[in-house]
Structure formats: structure tokens, C-alpha cells
Amino acid sequence: MRQISTALKLDENRLASPAALAAYRESILAERDPNRPIIIVCHGTGCLATNSPKVADTLRRAIAAAGLQAQVVPEIKTTGCHGFCSRGPLVIFHPTGLFYQRVQPEDVEEIVQTTLLEGKPVERLLYVDPNTGEHIVHDHDIPFYKYQQRLVLRNIGKIDPADIRDTIAAGGYQSLAKVLAGMTPEEVIAVVETSGLRGRGGGGFLAGRKWRLAVENVRKSPGPVYVVGNGDEGDPGAFMDRTLMEGDPHAVLEGMIIGAYALGAQQGYIYVRLEYPLAVRHLSVAIEQARALGLLGQNILGTGFDFDIKINRGAGAFVCGEETALIASLEGRVGEPKTRPPYPAEKGLWNRPTIINNVETWGNVPQIIEKGADWFAGMGVPHSTGTKIFSLVGKVNNVGLVEVPMGITLGRIVEEIGGGVPGRDEFKAVQTGGPSGGCIPWELKDTPVDFDSLTRVGSMMGSGGMIVMDKRDCMVDVAKYFLEFLMDESCGKCVPCRMGLERMHAMLGEFTMGKGSLEDLDELHSLAEGIKDGSLCALGGTAPNPVLSTIRYFRDEYEAHILHKTCPGKVCRELITYAINSELCNGCTLCARECPAGAITGVKKKPHEINSSLCIKCGVCFEVCKPEAVEIL
Amino acid sequence: MISFTINDREVTGQEGWTILEVAKWHGIDIPTLCYHGAVEPYGACRLCVVEVDDGQQRRLVASCLHPVQEGLKVQTDSERVKNVRRWILQMMVDEHPGSQRIKELAKSYGVKESRFKSDRVEDLCILCGLCVRACDEVVGARAISLGNRGVRKEVATTHRLPSPECVACGTCLYVCPTGAMEQLFDRIRG
Numbered sequence: 001m002r003q004i005s006t007a008l009k010l011d012e013n014r015l016a017s018p019a020a021l022a023a024y025r026e027s028i029l030a031e032r033d034p035n036r037p038i039i040i041v042c043h044g045t046g047c048l049a050t051n052s053p054k055v056a057d058t059l060r061r062a063i064a065a066a067g068l069q070a071q072v073v074p075e076i077k078t079t080g081c082h083g084f085c086s087r088g089p090l091v092i093f094h095p096t097g098l099f100y101q102r103v104q105p106e107d108v109e110e111i112v113q114t115t116l117l118e119g120k121p122v123e124r125l126l127y128v129d130p131n132t133g134e135h136i137v138h139d140h141d142i143p144f145y146k147y148q149q150r151l152v153l154r155n156i157g158k159i160d161p162a163d164i165r166d167t168i169a170a171g172g173y174q175s176l177a178k179v180l181a182g183m184t185p186e187e188v189i190a191v192v193e194t195s196g197l198r199g200r201g202g203g204g205f206l207a208g209r210k211w212r213l214a215v216e217n218v219r220k221s222p223g224p225v226y227v228v229g230n231g232d233e234g235d236p237g238a239f240m241d242r243t244l245m246e247g248d249p250h251a252v253l254e255g256m257i258i259g260a261y262a263l264g265a266q267q268g269y270i271y272v273r274l275e276y277p278l279a280v281r282h283l284s285v286a287i288e289q290a291r292a293l294g295l296l297g298q299n300i301l302g303t304g305f306d307f308d309i310k311i312n313r314g315a316g317a318f319v320c321g322e323e324t325a326l327i328a329s330l331e332g333r334v335g336e337p338k339t340r341p342p343y344p345a346e347k348g349l350w351n352r353p354t355i356i357n358n359v360e361t362w363g364n365v366p367q368i369i370e371k372g373a374d375w376f377a378g379m380g381v382p383h384s385t386g387t388k389i390f391s392l393v394g395k396v397n398n399v400g401l402v403e404v405p406m407g408i409t410l411g412r413i414v415e416e417i418g419g420g421v422p423g424r425d426e427f428k429a430v431q432t433g434g435p436s437g438g439c440i441p442w443e444l445k446d447t448p449v450d451f452d453s454l455t456r457v458g459s460m461m462g463s464g465g466m467i468v469m470d471k472r473d474c475m476v477d478v479a480k481y482f483l484e485f486l487m488d489e490s491c492g493k494c495v496p497c498r499m500g501l502e503r504m505h506a507m508l509g510e511f512t513m514g515k516g517s518l519e520d521l522d523e524l525h526s527l528a529e530g531i532k533d534g535s536l537c538a539l540g541g542t543a544p545n546p547v548l549s550t551i552r553y554f555r556d557e558y559e560a561h562i563l564h565k566t567c568p569g570k571v572c573r574e575l576i577t578y579a580i581n582s583e584l585c586n587g588c589t590l591c592a593r594e595c596p597a598g599a600i601t602g603v604k605k606k607p608h609e610i611n612s613s614l615c616i617k618c619g620v621c622f623e624v625c626k627p628e629a630v631e632i633l
Numbered sequence: 634m635i636s637f638t639i640n641d642r643e644v645t646g647q648e649g650w651t652i653l654e655v656a657k658w659h660g661i662d663i664p665t666l667c668y669h670g671a672v673e674p675y676g677a678c679r680l681c682v683v684e685v686d687d688g689q690q691r692r693l694v695a696s697c698l699h700p701v702q703e704g705l706k707v708q709t710d711s712e713r714v715k716n717v718r719r720w721i722l723q724m725m726v727d728e729h730p731g732s733q734r735i736k737e738l739a740k741s742y743g744v745k746e747s748r749f750k751s752d753r754v755e756d757l758c759i760l761c762g763l764c765v766r767a768c769d770e771v772v773g774a775r776a777i778s779l780g781n782r783g784v785r786k787e788v789a790t791t792h793r794l795p796s797p798e799c800v801a802c803g804t805c806l807y808v809c810p811t812g813a814m815e816q817l818f819d820r821i822r823g
């Protein structure tokens with residue numbers, strides 16, 4: 001565990017009242033020199049993997065060795081993920097916002113010399129806009145950040161998540177203090193209701209309404225009640241919840257404590273995906289520190305309110321993120337979904353009313369309390385208020401985690417924040433909503449990204465996955481890819497999902513081989529509708545989306561496979577052949593040396609040839625050929 | 634008393650009853666495979682789905698689990714319902730061609746010959762879980778459970794060894810809708 005809790009001397013007094021929290025914050029701020037420069041070295045999961053701890057260490061040592069004068073010795077801070085992991089490790093200088101990307105320990109000496117001593121940027125470490133070629137100096141000018149509206153992520157990348165004083169200095173737990181100092185549970189619920197906050201975990205149910213239902217159920221049947229944070233995040237490629245739990249764990253805790261107060265719960269659980277050890281660690285540290293300060297545990301802020309949170313490691317299956325399966329798993333049973341109703345708000349954990357919300361949903365709560373329901377409802381669009389975090393991946397220049405106001409168009413996310421498509425290929429589609437989302441064709445790029453608009457075009461918000469696809473993607477293959485994932489994740493309880501996903505996958509497999517008929521395509525469509533209608537839980541209920549949306553918008557591609565035995569995206573192996581264009585080939589022999597099947601022959605400096613009966617269609621020649629002489633037919 | 638309609642017919646049921654229970658009471662037929670009056674409903678086969686309209690939304694629910702609601706409009710044989718049942722039975726016949734019960738049901742829903750055929754014709758278990766629930770809830774022995782996930786799901790004993798809890802009462806044989814338990818029984822009882 002990195003220099004945690006040492007940061008917080010645990011003999012510091014528990015805060016005995018909401019006013020004591022404010023005083024504590026003042027004392028932290030007073031201790032800090034607002035003019036002291038800070039160098040932020042990203043310590044999110046992505047940058048950790050690309051050597052950021054070594055960068056931070058080297059920086060610390062180099063700064064000490066450089067003998068900088070006392071008042072300018074920068075503080076080095078390790079923070080959570082900045083969302084731009086593909087450019088990591090990131091090093092950012094505050095207060096200027098000077099932004100360096102892909103920094104390695106070897107670069108440190110030059111950084112100290114040029115930037116710290118001479119006050120100039122190191123050109124080669126700056127971000128280069130792939131579209132204009134321009135070197136950009138400051139983080140706020142980089143298009144990836146410029147068009148974002150970071151509210152849930154506001155502290156991430158600024159605070160050290162392992163030091164609660166950083167959180168408190170940034171305003172953390174103020175909303176809790178406000179609630180405990182003078183709001184009734186009813187008032188809290190009313191604020192959340194008016195804000196229009198909808199669940200960020202997939203279903204998009206109104207959080208305030210869910211809380212209200214739970215409270216009514218408690219009234220009807222008094223007894224223990226629970227709050228749960230869903231941090232299971234099983235979507236491949238998604239990392240919004242991980243980033244939040246790792247980078248600003250207190251935001252999640254604070255939201256849950258406020259929710260617990262509204263409901264009258266004394267115990268909460270955060271269910272964290274098995275593969276997120278850093279999130280578990282940061283949350284554990286955050287819980288420990290919050291307890292030490294009296295922000296969690298017994299008699300919170302001296303107001304007599306008791307509430308504590310336990311962390312549970314996920315069971316490792318995608319379906320365990322489904323709320324009824326998650327509850328079963330928390331109770332120690334097999335993580336399998338149950339038919340709803342009853343909903344958790346009526347019969348959840350141990351058959352008691354339970355509010356289960358996604359961790360991003362919880363992370364929104366403190367600011368709604370702080371700035372008010374109207375402020376929140378004023379952002380986004382009428383039925384989808386506030387912001388949403390997306391994980392933008394695929395064929396775009398800037399991949400990463402972005403937070404934008406609801407209702408922004410797909411096209412703006414992809415073109416302005418994503419910086420467009422790399423290379424010469426054109427956009428084809430954007431897949432949203434995780435594995436069981438739908439593919440939205442590029443013609444619909446003006447679709448506003450909100451819960452209802454995405455559903456209307458046959459996709460969904462899901463938890464915020466966004467995969468950009470270009471002309472080199474085959475939509476039949478894409479559908480098959482997602483089905484493969486979902487099929488493996490089906491819990492197997494209900495027949496439409498257990499057998500149906502396997503059957504859809506088999507039918508898609510036939511199409512990718514050029515087999516099947518148009519009647520089979522109609523059958524696939526009716527099977528997809530049947531699974532959607534008939535499945536027990538939303539895994540099976542949404543799993544047909546990739547199939548239905550691609551048939552709806554890319555029927556021509558299905559027909560090309562079935563009728564013409566061609567794959568327009570040039571992906572499906574059975575339907576493509578590799579050939580060398582003799583006019584472009586310069587006879588460099590590279591492809592012949594790389595081909596694992598020995599299918600390429602030719603004399604040096606003379607055009608080469610591919611023997612298609614030996615070719616295994618691995619595509620290596622296509623990748624390595626410099627003059628782009630290899631063609632896919 | 635809660636009043637609602639099934640196939641446009643006015644019906645009434647008690648609070649807490651399921652749609653299936655009320656339908657049975659009124660002699661309206663809904664096919665089931667994983668339901669048995671003696672154990673808790675499980676909602677796995679989905680053959681009992683019906684289309685419901687609560688004034689806000691039309692959707693399909695499992696009638697063996699869905700509680701009756703005032704004013705609900707239930708259709709037991711709509712096109713969407715038939716489509717779900719046809720596909721469930723299609724895939725079941727393809728997977729378990731040996732079961733007479735499924736063959737008959739399939740015939741009545743217009744299931745066709747299919748090019749997808751199981752290579753394990755002798756496998757009759759449709760994983761309805763009736764044996765597991767009966768063993769637990771009726772007998773109290775808990776000799777068997779559903780193990781594994783997804784397409785690998787199976788009825789099994791601990792470590793797949795004959796179960797010391799099994800009292801060889803044969804209740805599971807009785808509730809099994811396809812006869813699969815007849816093949817399994819000797820391995821469970823040991």
C-alpha cells in the first residue's frame with residue numbers, strides 16, 4: 001500500500017459536529033501554501049502499468065538533487081486516472097496546467113532542467129493534435145479535455161485518493177455535513193427526485209423514485225434496511241466505475257452515507273469487481289480514514305446517526321452485476337438473477353428494502369445536495385439530467401474516459417473529443433451500451449446521447465461504453481463477437497438466454513462463412529425478438545440488441561454475406577482472399593519472410609505472389625507491407 | 634379481491650396470487666415446464682410467458698411468478714407470446730429430441746425440422762430445477778443442486794459422487810417433466 005494512512009495521523013480527533021468539519025477544512029487549507037507548485041503524476045491503473053511510480057520516484061530524487069529553493073520545491077502528488085491512459089504516464093504541472101504525455105524516467109532530467117529550472121516546456125513531451133499537428137501546452141486546451149464537463153470526475157486527477165485531507169480540502173463531505181446539520185430525510189429524497197438523477201448502471205431508473213419506494217416499503221414493514229453500491233462493472237473495455245472508485249472513493253462513500261441517512265439504513269455494502277484490487281484498496285483506505293474522522297461508523301459528525309460500509313469482492317461473473325444476482329451473491333448464495341417483482345426496494349438484501357445504485361449514481365449525489373436539484377436538472381436534457389461518463393474506445397484518435405453533459409450528440413463526442421478517425425478509413429457506426437448495446441450507424445451521428453434517444457434508435461445507455469467502428473469493421477462479425485461474450489456470461493437459468501444466445505451465435509457464424517439464406521436471416525430476427533421478450537433478466541433481455549440493431553441498419557451487409565458471399569468490411573476469413581498488386585509491390589521480400597504459412601513467393605526486387613491455397617488469411621502481409629501492395633479482395 | 638382480464642375475460646384473484654394460479658382457477662390453459670404446485674416457482678423455462686398491459690407498458694412476464702394486479706390486461710396467446718414459446722420449444726426439441734412431452738408441445742406450436750441437432754440425443758434434462766426444488770422443499774434432503782453456469786449448467790451432487798443425503802424417495806423421478814431423472818437417479822442414489 002503506498003504511503004497511505006501515514007498521511008492521516010489517526011490520533012487526530014473525530015469530528016464532533018458538522019461545524020467541526022468546516023473548521024478542520026479551514027485548518028487544512030491554512031497549512032497549505034496556495035502558491036506552491038504541484039506536479040501531478042498520474043497513478044491510475046493505466047499509468048501505473050506504463051511505469052508512472054518510477055517516474056514519480058525519479059522526479060522526487062531529481063528535484064531533491066537539483067537543490068531548488070525551498071519555496072519552489074514542488075509537491076509531487078499521485079492521483080487517480082485522468083482518463084487519457086493511452087497517453088500515459090501523464091505528468092501535469094499545477095497551477096499552469098502544463099501537460100506532458102508518455103513520460104518515462106529517462107525524461108525526468110530534462111523536465112527538471114528545462115521546465116523547473118528554466119521555466120520552459122519540453123516540446124517533445126507535449127500532446128500533438130493528430131488533426132492539426134499542433135503542439136498543445138496546457139491540459140485545458142487539449143480537445144479531449146476541452147469539450148468535457150467533468151463533474152463526477154471533478155476531483156480525479158487533482159486529489160490523492162489515499163489522503164482524506166485532500167478530499168476534504170476539495171470540499172468533500174460538505175454535503176454530508178449540510179444534510180446532517182439541517183435536512184430531513186424527506187428533504188434529501190425530494191432534492192434527489194427533483195434533480196431527475198437516473199441510475200448510471202444501465203437501467204436508468206430514477207434514483208429519487210427508487211429511494212422513495214424503499215422508504216415507503218420500510219414504513220409498511222419496519223426493520224433493518226440497506227444501501228448497496230454496485231461497482232461490479234463487468235462490461236469489457238469499460239472503466240468509469242473503476243476510475244471513480246480508485247480516484248475519488250470518498251465521493252462514492254459520501255453519496256452512500258447521504259442515501260443511508262435518507263433511508264434510515266445502518267449498513268451499506270460496496271460490491272467491487274473481482275479484478276479491481278486497486279479500487280478495493282483505495283475504498284478500504286477511504287473507509288478507514290472516514291471512520292477515523294467520525295464521518296462513518298457510530299455517531300457520524302456527532303449527530304447520533306450510525307452507518308457503516310463493508311466492501312465485498314465480486315464473484316467474477318458478468319451477471320453478478322445484475323441487482324438480484326448481486327444481492328444473492330452478497331448473501332452468500334449463487335449469483336443468479338431472480339424474477340422481478342419483487343424489486344430490491346421492496347425485498348432486497350435479506351428480503352429487506354434495499355437501495356441499490358451504481359457507484360457513479362452515488363457519486364453524483366454529493367454535488368446535487370451541494371449545488372441543488374435545479375442546478376443539476378439544468379444540465380443535460382429534460383429526461384436525462386446531469387452528466388455521464390463514457391469510455392470511448394475503438395477507431396478514434398483519442399481513446400479514454402470522458403464526462404459530458406447528457407444530450408450531447410454522438411458525433412460531437414467522436415469528432416471533437418475523440419478527435420476523429422485515425423488513418424484514411426471512414427466512420428461506420430458507434431456501438432453504445434456495452435456488449436448488449438446496439439450499433440448506431442454514422443448517418444445518425446446527430447442522435448443526442450441520452451437514455452431515451454439511445455433506446456429509440458435501438459441501442460441503450462448501458463453503463464456508458466462507446467466503441468467507434470469504421471469501414472474496416474464487419475457488422476455481422478461485430479454482432480457475433482458480442483454474442484460470444486454474452487453467451488459465455490449467461491447464467492444458464494432461463495431457456496431463452498441459455499439456448500437462444502448459443503443459437504443466435506451459431507446462425508451468425510453461418511453468415512460469416514457465407515452460408516444461410518434470407519429466410520434464415522428472418523428466423524434470426526424472430527429468435528432475437530423471442531429472446532428479448534422471453535428472458536428472465538436484462539442480460540437475456542438486452543443480449544439481442546447487437547443482432548437487432550445490425551439487422552436494422554446494416555441489412556445490406558448481411559445480404560452481401562448471404563447472397564454475394566462477400567464481406568464488405570473485409571473481415572470474415574471465409575469470404576476474403578489476399579493478393580499482391582504487382583504494380584505497387586517493390587519486391588522487398590518482407591511479407592514472404594513474415595508469412596507463417598509460406599504462401600508468398602517471389603524474387604527480390606520483383607513483384608511477389610500469394611498462393612491462395614496455402615494462405616491461412618492471417619493478414620500479416622497486409623500489416624507489414626510498406627507500399628500497401630497487399631490487397632484484400 | 635383483485636379484478637383484471639385474461640384474454641379479455643373478466644377474472645378475479647386474491648392478492649398475492651400469480652397470473653398462472655388465477656388462469657388455472659378459471660380453466661384457462663397456459664403451458665408450463667418448470668412449474669409444479671408443490672414447490673416455489675422458479676421462472677426458468679419461460680414457457681408460461683404471457684403478455685401484460687398495465688396501462689403504461691406492454692411486456693412479457695412469466696405467469697408462474699407474476700403477481701396479479703388490479704386492471705391488468707393479460708393475453709395468454711398473443712403473437713409475441715407464441716413466438717417466444719415456439720423458439721423455446723424449437724431449441725428444446727433440437728437439444729432433447731428424446732422427450733415425448735416436449736415433442737408434443739413443440740408440435741402444437743408449429744416447430745419445424747431444424748438443421749441444428751444435438752449430438753447428445755440421450756440427454757433429456759432441460760434444467761427446469763424441479764427435482765432440486767422438490768428435494769429441498771418437499772423432502773428436505775437437499776441431495777442435489779444445480780451446478781455450473783451457462784450452457785454447462787447441470788443437475789449434480791457434491792463432487793458428482795453419490796449423495797449421502799439422498800433417501801431414495803423418488804420424488805425427483807415423479808416431478809421430472811422429461812424423464813431425465815430416470816437416467817440420473819442411480820448415480821445420485823449410489
Ligand SMILES: Cc1cc2nc3c(=O)[nH]c(=O)nc-3n(C[C@H](O)[C@H](O)[C@H](O)COP(=O)(O)O)c2cc1C
Pocket residue numbers: 198199200201202203204205230231232233234235318319320321322323324356357358359361362463537538539
Ligand atoms: C447482466 C447485467 C449486468 C449488470 N452489471 C452491472 C454493473 O456491473 N454495475 C451496475 O451498476 N449495474 C449493473 N447492472 C444493472 C443493475 O442490475 C442495476 O440496475 C443497477 O445496479 C441499479 O443502479 P442504478 O439505478 O444506479 O443504475 C447490470 C444488469 C444486468 C442485467
Ligand code: SF4
Pocket residue numbers: 319337489490491492493494495497498535536537538539540541
Ligand atoms: S436471462 Fe440469461 S443471465 Fe438472465 S437469468 Fe436468464 S439465463 Fe440467467
Ligand code: FES
Pocket residue numbers: 042043044045046047048080081082083084085086088089090
Ligand atoms: S491511468 Fe493515467 S490517465 Fe488513466
Ligand code: FES
Pocket residue numbers: 664665666667668675676677678679680681682695696697698
Ligand atoms: S413455468 Fe413459468 S417459467 Fe417455467
